[in-house]
Amino acid sequence: MAIGSKKIQRKNIRATYAAGAAAVTITALALTAAPAVQAAPALAPAALTLGSYQPSASTTGVPAGTALKAYNTSGADLVITTDGTVLNGLDIYGDIKVRAKNVVIKNSRLHGGKAIPKSNTGVVDATSAAVVNLVVQDSTIVPDRPSYYRDGIVGHDYTARRNHIQGSNDGLGIFNRPGGPVTANVTAEGNYIHGLTYWSYDPAHSDGTHNDGIQVQGGQNIRIVGNNIVANSKPGTGSAPNPRGTHAGTGIMLQQNVAQLANVVVDKNWVDDGQTSINIDNGKYSKITVTVSNNKLGRNQFDFGNGSKYPIRVISRAASTVGGLTTSNHWADTQALLVEGKTGGIRYNY
Template identity: 30%
Template sequence: MHNGDLTITRAGTVIDGLDIRGMVKVEAPNVTIRNSIVRGRDLNGPMALIGNLGGYENLRIIDTELFPSTPSPDVQGIYGYNFEATRLNIHGVIDGIHITGGNVAITDSWLHDNLHYDRDPNQGGTPSHDDAIQIQEGSNILIEGNRLTDAWNASVQVTQDRGDVENLTITDNVVDGGGCSINLAEKSHGPLRGVVITDNTFGRNTRVDDCAVIARSSTKVKMARNYYTPDDTLVVVHAG
């Protein structure tokens, strides 16, 4: 057990089998966190259970659970870029994974049961904008083999709030929930490039009818073999 925050500053550090009662901040390359649980602490502002906002290279998070001991509208799951997230169980947070740059792979993980507040102080008292995965900027992003459910806003929300998003692949996932499950917003950065969405299974529990994927017509999405369950209807892009 580790009580308190954990800041990792030594390159190549391996955290294995640790119960962390605090927040984890990565400040070194080639860090591995595996077979662990991160529970966080009381917060007085937005913060991630695991933060790599500096984009230190080759962060690997494997076979680990992220579940805050204290629910809060401030608590996020993973924040940053240049990381691999493999076989994770993330729940009880606002955003499960928040991507702020490129070179990210999220595979074989379960992101579910997001925190949601009808009056979220971080949203000016309006409902939380909780996502399983939010992408603000970056290229070379892979989302493969995951189960993404229970987010109120979207399972995958591309905002382009920080910059361009390109070379995004979403494949072989089970996806459900949200206003629309996958929302590809352009904002001021224009069309997304290199978006591939293939071989996914979508539920119909969206607030907008038949809205598995929404995008503007200017964003060209390579779609193949995406179906609704249980009726196996082919998914098409909803016009945004």
């Protein structure tokens, strides 16, 4: 079998397509399209050192020259239930529900579902207890039908690497499984997240969606390194304008809604825009301990009045232990160290 002159490697997998109330289990093909022959760039993104370059459209998403094969064009949910499934070089429609171990999605364009979800999910949903060691890399994740219920990637036990994520509600959602282990086991590195979709109507918020580039809500073993996160947004079709203009919610949200955080490292990222670029909130727990170090902060946050902006915002001084906060985070433009104060870049609510 071939796509034009491109050879296809085949691997049988078991997949489930869910359409409406019906769910049919079928035998599908995991297609791997051979990449187009092209001259290698001076330095491929995979060879670059995290934190030494600012991820952009040219270093994330589907690699240039990759031949994509249309897959699951009905747009129904694609539920992966076989361990070791590999989706490579595909133009994939439908929200991908991962229910297996060691699944790899790479070099692919992910469109998401054609219908509005009935509850919170992602273009890639990794919330199942069956998910272990999911890898999503070198892929472009832009939903064809944005929704306040459709994030980019959401769940636990995954690695998101060098993806270009745009147009979703949140870019990445990270939390351990409620009622399950305390570990989240998520790595996000080298991604470019920007241009989220704002909705004036949101069942979870009376003031519209709180779009976050990366939202961490609980769990242990979370590593966020070398990403470029621009927390801006635009209204979705039918939405009223965002009263905060193009500013989304938060670039990186560290908030203990689901569980207490531990072994959480936010390092060497570029973060800008939003109402707050990096937010640290102990939430429903009395203490929060995280590392926020060596990040480069922009200055384009929402102005709450008279130059009042929040590049890094810590909700409670007494409740928060933040490694590297005052010793290693810098302004992206001048490289000057962030300091506490209204214009210094680091602020505490109380």
